[in-house]
Amino acid sequence: MNSYTEENYLKAIYKLVEQDGEAVSTNAIAEKMNTKAASVTDMLKKLSDKKFINYQKYQGVTLTAKGEKTALIIIRKHRLWEMFLVEKLNFKWDEVHDVAEQLEHINSDKLIEQIDKFLNFPKTDPHGDPIPDANGKLLTPKSKPLSAFNVSDNCLMMGVVDHSPSFLQYLDKMNITLGNEIKIKDIVEFDKSLQIIVNKKQTFFISNDVAKNILVKTK
Amino acid sequence: MNSYTEENYLKAIYKLVEQDGEAVSTNAIAEKMNTKAASVTDMLKKLSDKKFINYQKYQGVTLTAKGEKTALIIIRKHRLWEMFLVEKLNFKWDEVHDVAEQLEHINSDKLIEQIDKFLNFPKTDPHGDPIPDANGKLLTPKSKPLSAFNVSDNCLMMGVVDHSPSFLQYLDKMNITLGNEIKIKDIVEFDKSLQIIVNKKQTFFISNDVAKNILVKTK
DNA sequence: AAATAAATTTAGATTAGTCTAAAAATAATT
Protein backbone atom coordinates (compact mmCIF):
# COMPACT_ATOMS: atom_id res chain seq x y z
CA MET A 1 0.00 0.00 0.00
CA ASN A 2 0.92 3.64 -0.32
CA SER A 3 1.63 5.81 2.66
CA TYR A 4 -0.59 8.64 3.80
CA THR A 5 2.16 11.02 2.65
CA GLU A 6 2.50 9.50 -0.82
CA GLU A 7 -1.27 9.80 -1.26
CA ASN A 8 -1.17 13.47 -0.31
CA TYR A 9 1.62 14.20 -2.78
CA LEU A 10 -0.29 12.46 -5.58
CA LYS A 11 -3.40 14.43 -4.80
CA ALA A 12 -1.45 17.70 -4.73
CA ILE A 13 0.23 16.91 -8.05
CA TYR A 14 -3.11 15.97 -9.62
CA LYS A 15 -4.66 19.26 -8.57
CA LEU A 16 -1.71 21.31 -9.82
CA VAL A 17 -1.68 19.55 -13.19
CA GLU A 18 -5.45 19.99 -13.47
CA GLN A 19 -5.12 23.69 -12.64
CA ASP A 20 -2.12 24.58 -14.79
CA GLY A 21 -2.49 22.00 -17.55
CA GLU A 22 1.25 21.29 -17.74
CA ALA A 23 4.18 19.70 -15.88
CA VAL A 24 4.31 21.05 -12.34
CA SER A 25 7.41 22.40 -10.64
CA THR A 26 9.06 21.22 -7.45
CA ASN A 27 8.44 24.61 -5.86
CA ALA A 28 4.73 24.59 -6.71
CA ILE A 29 4.38 21.20 -5.01
CA ALA A 30 6.40 22.40 -2.02
CA GLU A 31 4.08 25.35 -1.58
CA LYS A 32 0.93 23.26 -1.89
CA MET A 33 2.24 20.68 0.58
CA ASN A 34 3.58 23.26 3.03
CA THR A 35 7.02 21.72 2.88
CA LYS A 36 10.45 22.49 1.44
CA ALA A 37 11.68 21.92 -2.12
CA ALA A 38 14.36 19.49 -0.92
CA SER A 39 11.72 17.26 0.68
CA VAL A 40 9.70 17.32 -2.51
CA THR A 41 12.68 16.21 -4.59
CA ASP A 42 13.16 13.19 -2.31
CA MET A 43 9.51 12.22 -2.63
CA LEU A 44 9.50 12.73 -6.41
CA LYS A 45 12.28 10.17 -6.73
CA LYS A 46 10.26 7.72 -4.72
CA LEU A 47 7.01 8.30 -6.62
CA SER A 48 8.94 7.99 -9.87
CA ASP A 49 10.47 4.66 -8.78
CA LYS A 50 6.94 3.45 -8.05
CA LYS A 51 5.80 4.58 -11.53
CA PHE A 52 3.26 7.08 -10.21
CA ILE A 53 4.84 10.06 -11.95
CA ASN A 54 6.94 11.00 -14.97
CA TYR A 55 9.94 12.77 -13.57
CA GLN A 56 13.13 14.05 -15.17
CA LYS A 57 15.48 16.07 -12.98
CA TYR A 58 14.82 19.82 -13.30
CA GLN A 59 11.96 19.23 -15.75
CA GLY A 60 8.91 19.10 -13.51
CA VAL A 61 6.43 16.21 -13.18
CA THR A 62 3.23 14.82 -14.62
CA LEU A 63 1.21 11.84 -13.43
CA THR A 64 1.35 8.46 -15.15
CA ALA A 65 -1.96 6.69 -15.82
CA LYS A 66 -1.36 4.71 -12.62
CA GLY A 67 -0.68 7.89 -10.64
CA GLU A 68 -3.73 9.67 -11.99
CA LYS A 69 -6.01 6.76 -11.17
CA THR A 70 -4.61 6.58 -7.65
CA ALA A 71 -5.09 10.33 -7.17
CA LEU A 72 -8.65 10.20 -8.48
CA ILE A 73 -9.58 7.36 -6.17
CA ILE A 74 -8.37 9.42 -3.20
CA ILE A 75 -10.38 12.38 -4.51
CA ARG A 76 -13.40 10.07 -4.88
CA LYS A 77 -13.11 9.09 -1.23
CA HIS A 78 -12.61 12.68 -0.12
CA ARG A 79 -15.70 13.91 -1.96
CA LEU A 80 -17.91 11.01 -0.92
CA TRP A 81 -16.96 11.57 2.72
CA GLU A 82 -17.72 15.30 2.36
CA MET A 83 -21.12 14.44 0.98
CA PHE A 84 -21.73 12.01 3.82
CA LEU A 85 -20.79 14.60 6.43
CA VAL A 86 -23.16 17.18 4.96
CA GLU A 87 -26.06 14.90 4.05
CA LYS A 88 -26.08 12.63 7.08
CA LEU A 89 -24.18 14.31 9.91
CA ASN A 90 -25.31 17.95 9.77
CA PHE A 91 -21.95 19.39 8.78
CA LYS A 92 -21.93 22.70 6.86
CA TRP A 93 -20.16 22.85 3.51
CA ASP A 94 -17.43 25.02 5.05
CA GLU A 95 -16.72 22.52 7.87
CA VAL A 96 -16.07 19.32 5.97
CA HIS A 97 -12.65 19.74 4.43
CA ASP A 98 -10.31 18.96 7.34
CA VAL A 99 -12.20 15.84 8.42
CA ALA A 100 -12.42 14.58 4.83
CA GLU A 101 -8.64 15.05 4.54
CA GLN A 102 -8.31 12.37 7.21
CA LEU A 103 -11.12 10.08 6.09
CA GLU A 104 -9.89 9.95 2.47
CA HIS A 105 -6.97 7.75 3.58
CA ILE A 106 -9.10 5.00 5.13
CA ASN A 107 -8.43 1.84 3.22
CA SER A 108 -11.50 -0.33 2.59
CA ASP A 109 -13.18 -0.88 -0.75
CA LYS A 110 -16.34 -2.18 0.87
CA LEU A 111 -16.56 0.89 3.11
CA ILE A 112 -16.38 3.42 0.31
CA GLU A 113 -18.76 1.53 -1.98
CA GLN A 114 -21.28 1.25 0.85
CA ILE A 115 -20.97 4.97 1.60
CA ASP A 116 -21.60 5.63 -2.10
CA LYS A 117 -24.71 3.46 -2.00
CA PHE A 118 -25.89 4.92 1.30
CA LEU A 119 -25.76 8.38 -0.32
CA ASN A 120 -27.59 7.04 -3.36
CA PHE A 121 -24.61 7.43 -5.73
CA PRO A 122 -24.17 11.22 -5.75
CA LYS A 123 -22.61 12.82 -8.85
CA THR A 124 -21.05 15.79 -7.04
CA ASP A 125 -19.85 16.75 -3.57
CA PRO A 126 -21.33 19.56 -1.43
CA HIS A 127 -19.30 22.16 -3.36
CA GLY A 128 -20.46 20.94 -6.76
CA ASP A 129 -17.20 19.14 -7.54
CA PRO A 130 -17.69 15.92 -9.52
CA ILE A 131 -17.11 12.58 -7.76
CA PRO A 132 -14.89 10.17 -9.76
CA ASP A 133 -16.24 6.63 -10.19
CA ALA A 134 -14.72 3.53 -8.58
CA ASN A 135 -12.30 3.17 -11.52
CA GLY A 136 -11.03 6.71 -11.16
CA LYS A 137 -12.96 8.07 -14.13
CA LEU A 138 -14.18 11.65 -13.87
CA LEU A 139 -17.08 13.21 -15.75
CA THR A 140 -16.42 16.93 -15.58
CA PRO A 141 -19.65 18.90 -15.46
CA LYS A 142 -19.68 21.75 -17.95
CA SER A 143 -19.59 24.95 -15.98
CA LYS A 144 -17.89 28.33 -16.24
CA PRO A 145 -17.31 31.21 -13.84
CA LEU A 146 -20.26 33.56 -13.46
CA SER A 147 -17.89 36.36 -14.52
CA ALA A 148 -17.83 34.90 -18.05
CA PHE A 149 -21.56 35.57 -18.62
CA ASN A 150 -23.43 38.69 -19.78
CA VAL A 151 -26.30 40.90 -18.71
CA SER A 152 -29.70 39.10 -18.63
CA ASP A 153 -28.09 35.64 -18.80
CA ASN A 154 -29.93 33.20 -16.56
CA CYS A 155 -27.68 30.66 -14.79
CA LEU A 156 -27.71 27.73 -12.44
CA MET A 157 -25.23 27.64 -9.55
CA MET A 158 -23.00 24.57 -10.10
CA GLY A 159 -19.98 24.95 -7.82
CA VAL A 160 -17.14 27.09 -6.52
CA VAL A 161 -13.50 27.67 -7.41
CA ASP A 162 -12.32 28.92 -4.01
CA HIS A 163 -13.16 26.38 -1.30
CA SER A 164 -12.11 28.44 1.72
CA PRO A 165 -14.49 28.49 4.70
CA SER A 166 -14.67 32.30 4.57
CA PHE A 167 -15.79 32.32 0.93
CA LEU A 168 -18.33 29.56 1.53
CA GLN A 169 -19.69 31.40 4.56
CA TYR A 170 -20.05 34.55 2.48
CA LEU A 171 -22.07 32.63 -0.10
CA ASP A 172 -24.27 31.22 2.67
CA LYS A 173 -24.93 34.73 3.94
CA MET A 174 -25.92 35.86 0.46
CA ASN A 175 -28.06 32.74 0.03
CA ILE A 176 -26.03 31.57 -2.97
CA THR A 177 -26.06 27.77 -2.84
CA LEU A 178 -25.82 24.85 -5.24
CA GLY A 179 -28.77 24.68 -7.61
CA ASN A 180 -29.90 28.29 -7.10
CA GLU A 181 -30.88 30.35 -10.12
CA ILE A 182 -28.66 33.39 -10.70
CA LYS A 183 -29.72 36.01 -13.23
CA ILE A 184 -27.35 38.82 -14.17
CA LYS A 185 -29.29 42.10 -13.99
CA ASP A 186 -26.39 44.45 -14.64
CA ILE A 187 -22.63 44.62 -14.96
CA VAL A 188 -20.95 47.78 -13.70
CA GLU A 189 -18.68 49.24 -16.35
CA PHE A 190 -16.18 50.68 -13.85
CA ASP A 191 -15.15 47.61 -11.78
CA LYS A 192 -16.97 44.77 -13.55
CA SER A 193 -19.00 44.06 -10.42
CA LEU A 194 -22.31 42.29 -11.07
CA GLN A 195 -25.85 43.00 -9.97
CA ILE A 196 -27.56 39.62 -9.70
CA ILE A 197 -31.01 38.26 -8.89
CA VAL A 198 -30.93 35.05 -6.87
CA ASN A 199 -33.92 32.71 -7.18
CA LYS A 200 -36.04 35.55 -8.63
CA LYS A 201 -36.13 37.10 -5.15
CA GLN A 202 -33.04 38.85 -3.83
CA THR A 203 -31.19 41.45 -5.88
CA PHE A 204 -27.72 42.62 -4.84
CA PHE A 205 -24.17 43.33 -6.03
CA ILE A 206 -21.17 41.01 -5.96
CA SER A 207 -17.60 41.88 -6.93
CA ASN A 208 -16.02 40.49 -10.06
CA ASP A 209 -13.59 38.57 -7.82
CA VAL A 210 -16.54 36.80 -6.23
CA ALA A 211 -18.12 36.14 -9.64
CA LYS A 212 -14.88 34.52 -10.83
CA ASN A 213 -15.19 32.00 -8.01
CA ILE A 214 -18.81 31.00 -8.64
CA LEU A 215 -19.28 28.26 -11.25
CA VAL A 216 -22.55 28.22 -13.20
CA LYS A 217 -24.09 26.87 -16.36
CA THR A 218 -26.81 28.47 -18.51
CA LYS A 219 -30.25 27.46 -17.34
CA MET B 1 -1.88 15.40 19.50
CA ASN B 2 -0.90 11.78 19.95
CA SER B 3 0.34 9.66 17.10
CA TYR B 4 -1.52 6.73 15.65
CA THR B 5 1.12 4.48 17.22
CA GLU B 6 0.84 6.00 20.70
CA GLU B 7 -2.92 5.53 20.55
CA ASN B 8 -2.53 1.88 19.64
CA TYR B 9 -0.13 1.26 22.52
CA LEU B 10 -2.52 2.92 24.99
CA LYS B 11 -5.39 0.81 23.73
CA ALA B 12 -3.32 -2.38 23.99
CA ILE B 13 -2.22 -1.53 27.54
CA TYR B 14 -5.80 -0.73 28.55
CA LYS B 15 -7.04 -4.08 27.29
CA LEU B 16 -4.24 -6.00 28.98
CA VAL B 17 -4.80 -4.25 32.32
CA GLU B 18 -8.56 -4.86 32.00
CA GLN B 19 -7.93 -8.53 31.24
CA ASP B 20 -5.28 -9.29 33.84
CA GLY B 21 -6.18 -6.75 36.50
CA GLU B 22 -2.57 -5.89 37.26
CA ALA B 23 0.54 -4.16 35.90
CA VAL B 24 1.30 -5.48 32.41
CA SER B 25 4.69 -6.68 31.21
CA THR B 26 6.77 -5.44 28.33
CA ASN B 27 6.55 -8.85 26.66
CA ALA B 28 2.76 -8.97 26.93
CA ILE B 29 2.54 -5.61 25.18
CA ALA B 30 5.05 -6.70 22.54
CA GLU B 31 2.96 -9.76 21.76
CA LYS B 32 -0.30 -7.81 21.57
CA MET B 33 1.28 -5.16 19.32
CA ASN B 34 3.10 -7.68 17.12
CA THR B 35 6.41 -6.02 17.79
CA LYS B 36 9.61 -6.61 19.77
CA ALA B 37 10.23 -5.98 23.46
CA ALA B 38 12.97 -3.45 22.69
CA SER B 39 10.52 -1.34 20.68
CA VAL B 40 8.01 -1.49 23.52
CA THR B 41 10.58 -0.25 26.04
CA ASP B 42 11.28 2.78 23.85
CA MET B 43 7.59 3.60 23.59
CA LEU B 44 7.00 3.08 27.32
CA LYS B 45 9.58 5.77 28.05
CA LYS B 46 7.81 8.14 25.75
CA LEU B 47 4.33 7.39 27.13
CA SER B 48 5.70 7.78 30.64
CA ASP B 49 7.24 11.18 29.79
CA LYS B 50 3.83 12.23 28.50
CA LYS B 51 2.18 11.06 31.76
CA PHE B 52 0.02 8.44 30.08
CA ILE B 53 1.42 5.52 32.07
CA ASN B 54 3.04 4.66 35.40
CA TYR B 55 6.30 3.02 34.50
CA GLN B 56 9.27 1.90 36.58
CA LYS B 57 12.00 -0.03 34.80
CA TYR B 58 11.47 -3.80 35.02
CA GLN B 59 8.22 -3.33 37.02
CA GLY B 60 5.57 -3.33 34.28
CA VAL B 61 3.05 -0.57 33.55
CA THR B 62 -0.39 0.69 34.48
CA LEU B 63 -2.33 3.60 32.97
CA THR B 64 -2.59 6.97 34.67
CA ALA B 65 -6.04 8.60 34.81
CA LYS B 66 -5.03 10.59 31.73
CA GLY B 67 -3.89 7.44 29.91
CA GLU B 68 -7.05 5.54 30.76
CA LYS B 69 -9.29 8.37 29.59
CA THR B 70 -7.35 8.61 26.33
CA ALA B 71 -7.60 4.84 25.79
CA LEU B 72 -11.32 4.81 26.53
CA ILE B 73 -11.99 7.63 24.08
CA ILE B 74 -10.24 5.63 21.37
CA ILE B 75 -12.32 2.58 22.34
CA ARG B 76 -15.44 4.76 22.24
CA LYS B 77 -14.61 5.77 18.68
CA HIS B 78 -13.82 2.18 17.67
CA ARG B 79 -17.10 0.84 19.00
CA LEU B 80 -19.23 3.65 17.62
CA TRP B 81 -17.71 3.13 14.17
CA GLU B 82 -18.35 -0.63 14.43
CA MET B 83 -21.97 0.10 15.25
CA PHE B 84 -22.21 2.52 12.33
CA LEU B 85 -20.77 -0.03 9.92
CA VAL B 86 -23.24 -2.72 11.00
CA GLU B 87 -26.33 -0.57 11.44
CA LYS B 88 -25.97 1.72 8.43
CA LEU B 89 -23.60 0.12 5.93
CA ASN B 90 -24.58 -3.55 5.91
CA PHE B 91 -21.36 -4.87 7.43
CA LYS B 92 -21.54 -8.15 9.35
CA TRP B 93 -20.30 -8.24 12.95
CA ASP B 94 -17.28 -10.30 11.87
CA GLU B 95 -16.23 -7.78 9.18
CA VAL B 96 -16.01 -4.54 11.13
CA HIS B 97 -12.84 -4.84 13.19
CA ASP B 98 -10.12 -3.96 10.68
CA VAL B 99 -11.93 -0.92 9.31
CA ALA B 100 -12.77 0.33 12.81
CA GLU B 101 -9.06 0.00 13.68
CA GLN B 102 -8.42 2.69 11.10
CA LEU B 103 -11.46 4.87 11.76
CA GLU B 104 -10.83 5.04 15.51
CA HIS B 105 -7.86 7.37 14.87
CA ILE B 106 -9.82 10.02 12.99
CA ASN B 107 -9.59 13.21 14.97
CA SER B 108 -12.81 15.24 15.11
CA ASP B 109 -15.01 15.72 18.14
CA LYS B 110 -17.91 16.90 16.04
CA LEU B 111 -17.66 13.83 13.81
CA ILE B 112 -17.83 11.30 16.60
CA GLU B 113 -20.60 13.09 18.48
CA GLN B 114 -22.66 13.28 15.30
CA ILE B 115 -22.10 9.57 14.62
CA ASP B 116 -23.27 8.87 18.18
CA LYS B 117 -26.42 10.94 17.59
CA PHE B 118 -26.99 9.41 14.14
CA LEU B 119 -26.99 5.96 15.78
CA ASN B 120 -29.33 7.21 18.49
CA PHE B 121 -26.75 6.94 21.29
CA PRO B 122 -26.16 3.18 21.40
CA LYS B 123 -25.02 1.66 24.71
CA THR B 124 -23.10 -1.25 23.19
CA ASP B 125 -21.33 -2.15 19.95
CA PRO B 126 -22.35 -5.01 17.62
CA HIS B 127 -20.55 -7.53 19.86
CA GLY B 128 -22.28 -6.36 23.04
CA ASP B 129 -19.26 -4.44 24.31
CA PRO B 130 -20.17 -1.24 26.17
CA ILE B 131 -19.45 2.11 24.51
CA PRO B 132 -17.67 4.61 26.82
CA ASP B 133 -19.21 8.08 27.00
CA ALA B 134 -17.57 11.25 25.63
CA ASN B 135 -15.67 11.71 28.91
CA GLY B 136 -14.22 8.21 28.77
CA LYS B 137 -16.54 6.77 31.42
CA LEU B 138 -17.55 3.16 30.99
CA LEU B 139 -20.66 1.49 32.39
CA THR B 140 -19.82 -2.19 32.35
CA PRO B 141 -22.91 -4.29 31.74
CA LYS B 142 -23.25 -7.12 34.21
CA SER B 143 -22.77 -10.32 32.30
CA LYS B 144 -21.02 -13.64 32.85
CA PRO B 145 -19.95 -16.49 30.57
CA LEU B 146 -22.72 -18.94 29.76
CA SER B 147 -20.47 -21.66 31.20
CA ALA B 148 -21.03 -20.21 34.70
CA PHE B 149 -24.76 -21.00 34.66
CA ASN B 150 -26.72 -24.17 35.52
CA VAL B 151 -29.31 -26.46 34.01
CA SER B 152 -32.68 -24.78 33.41
CA ASP B 153 -31.24 -21.27 33.80
CA ASN B 154 -32.77 -18.90 31.26
CA CYS B 155 -30.36 -16.30 29.90
CA LEU B 156 -30.12 -13.36 27.54
CA MET B 157 -27.22 -13.19 25.06
CA MET B 158 -25.20 -10.06 25.94
CA GLY B 159 -21.84 -10.33 24.19
CA VAL B 160 -18.76 -12.35 23.34
CA VAL B 161 -15.29 -12.80 24.80
CA ASP B 162 -13.53 -14.00 21.64
CA HIS B 163 -14.03 -11.49 18.80
CA SER B 164 -12.43 -13.49 15.99
CA PRO B 165 -14.31 -13.64 12.68
CA SER B 166 -14.37 -17.45 12.81
CA PHE B 167 -16.06 -17.53 16.21
CA LEU B 168 -18.57 -14.87 15.22
CA GLN B 169 -19.37 -16.74 12.01
CA TYR B 170 -19.96 -19.92 14.02
CA LEU B 171 -22.43 -18.06 16.26
CA ASP B 172 -24.21 -16.73 13.17
CA LYS B 173 -24.55 -20.26 11.83
CA MET B 174 -26.04 -21.43 15.12
CA ASN B 175 -28.32 -18.39 15.19
CA ILE B 176 -26.84 -17.16 18.45
CA THR B 177 -26.96 -13.35 18.29
CA LEU B 178 -27.21 -10.42 20.68
CA GLY B 179 -30.48 -10.36 22.59
CA ASN B 180 -31.43 -13.99 21.92
CA GLU B 181 -32.82 -16.11 24.74
CA ILE B 182 -30.61 -19.06 25.68
CA LYS B 183 -31.98 -21.71 28.02
CA ILE B 184 -29.69 -24.43 29.36
CA LYS B 185 -31.47 -27.76 28.90
CA ASP B 186 -28.65 -30.01 30.00
CA ILE B 187 -24.99 -30.05 30.93
CA VAL B 188 -23.02 -33.15 29.95
CA GLU B 189 -21.15 -34.52 32.95
CA PHE B 190 -18.26 -35.87 30.88
CA ASP B 191 -17.00 -32.81 28.98
CA LYS B 192 -19.17 -30.01 30.42
CA SER B 193 -20.69 -29.38 27.02
CA LEU B 194 -24.11 -27.73 27.11
CA GLN B 195 -27.39 -28.55 25.48
CA ILE B 196 -29.15 -25.24 24.91
CA ILE B 197 -32.47 -23.99 23.55
CA VAL B 198 -32.18 -20.79 21.54
CA ASN B 199 -35.26 -18.55 21.37
CA LYS B 200 -37.48 -21.45 22.49
CA LYS B 201 -36.96 -22.99 19.04
CA GLN B 202 -33.64 -24.63 18.23
CA THR B 203 -32.06 -27.16 20.57
CA PHE B 204 -28.43 -28.22 20.12
CA PHE B 205 -25.11 -28.81 21.86
CA ILE B 206 -22.21 -26.40 22.25
CA SER B 207 -18.81 -27.14 23.76
CA ASN B 208 -17.77 -25.70 27.11
CA ASP B 209 -15.10 -23.69 25.25
CA VAL B 210 -17.80 -22.04 23.21
CA ALA B 211 -19.93 -21.43 26.33
CA LYS B 212 -16.98 -19.70 28.00
CA ASN B 213 -16.91 -17.21 25.15
CA ILE B 214 -20.61 -16.31 25.19
CA LEU B 215 -21.57 -13.60 27.68
CA VAL B 216 -25.12 -13.67 29.09
CA LYS B 217 -27.20 -12.37 31.98
CA THR B 218 -30.16 -14.08 33.67
CA LYS B 219 -33.40 -13.18 31.95
C1' DA C 1 27.39 35.40 -24.59
C1' DA C 2 28.62 36.38 -19.99
C1' DA C 3 26.81 37.39 -15.55
C1' DT C 4 23.31 37.15 -12.33
C1' DA C 5 19.12 35.31 -10.41
C1' DA C 6 16.01 31.66 -9.52
C1' DA C 7 14.88 26.95 -9.18
C1' DT C 8 16.27 22.45 -8.15
C1' DT C 9 19.05 18.86 -6.40
C1' DT C 10 22.55 16.80 -3.31
C1' DA C 11 24.77 16.14 1.12
C1' DG C 12 24.37 15.46 5.63
C1' DA C 13 21.35 15.78 9.97
C1' DT C 14 17.10 14.96 12.61
C1' DT C 15 12.87 12.53 14.44
C1' DA C 16 9.60 8.63 15.20
C1' DG C 17 9.32 4.08 15.24
C1' DT C 18 11.37 -0.07 14.49
C1' DC C 19 15.03 -3.79 14.64
C1' DT C 20 19.13 -7.12 16.29
C1' DA C 21 22.46 -8.25 19.47
C1' DA C 22 24.47 -7.64 23.82
C1' DA C 23 24.16 -6.28 28.67
C1' DA C 24 21.71 -5.96 32.94
C1' DA C 25 18.10 -7.07 36.12
C1' DT C 26 14.71 -10.17 37.96
C1' DA C 27 12.78 -14.78 38.65
C1' DA C 28 13.20 -19.69 39.09
C1' DT C 29 15.74 -23.80 40.21
C1' DT C 30 18.81 -26.61 42.14
Next chain:
DNA sequence: AATTATTTTTAGACTAATCTAAATTTATTT
Protein backbone atom coordinates in the same frame (compact mmCIF):
# COMPACT_ATOMS: atom_id res chain seq x y z
C1' DA D 1 22.68 -19.11 48.34
C1' DA D 2 24.55 -19.90 44.01
C1' DT D 3 23.47 -20.97 39.36
C1' DT D 4 20.59 -20.87 35.45
C1' DA D 5 16.81 -19.12 32.82
C1' DT D 6 13.81 -15.50 31.60
C1' DT D 7 12.61 -10.86 31.04
C1' DT D 8 13.77 -6.29 30.22
C1' DT D 9 16.71 -2.64 28.93
C1' DT D 10 20.55 -0.45 26.41
C1' DA D 11 23.42 0.37 22.42
C1' DG D 12 23.72 1.05 17.87
C1' DA D 13 21.66 0.75 13.29
C1' DC D 14 17.80 1.25 9.79
C1' DT D 15 13.73 3.50 7.16
C1' DA D 16 10.48 7.20 5.97
C1' DA D 17 9.87 11.78 5.92
C1' DT D 18 11.58 15.90 6.98
C1' DC D 19 15.05 19.88 7.37
C1' DT D 20 19.20 23.40 6.43
C1' DA D 21 22.95 24.66 3.80
C1' DA D 22 25.70 24.11 -0.11
C1' DA D 23 26.19 22.82 -4.92
C1' DT D 24 24.33 22.51 -9.42
C1' DT D 25 21.32 23.42 -13.22
C1' DT D 26 18.21 26.30 -15.75
C1' DA D 27 16.31 30.83 -16.75
C1' DT D 28 16.79 35.72 -17.16
C1' DT D 29 19.21 40.02 -17.85
C1' DT D 30 22.36 42.94 -19.23
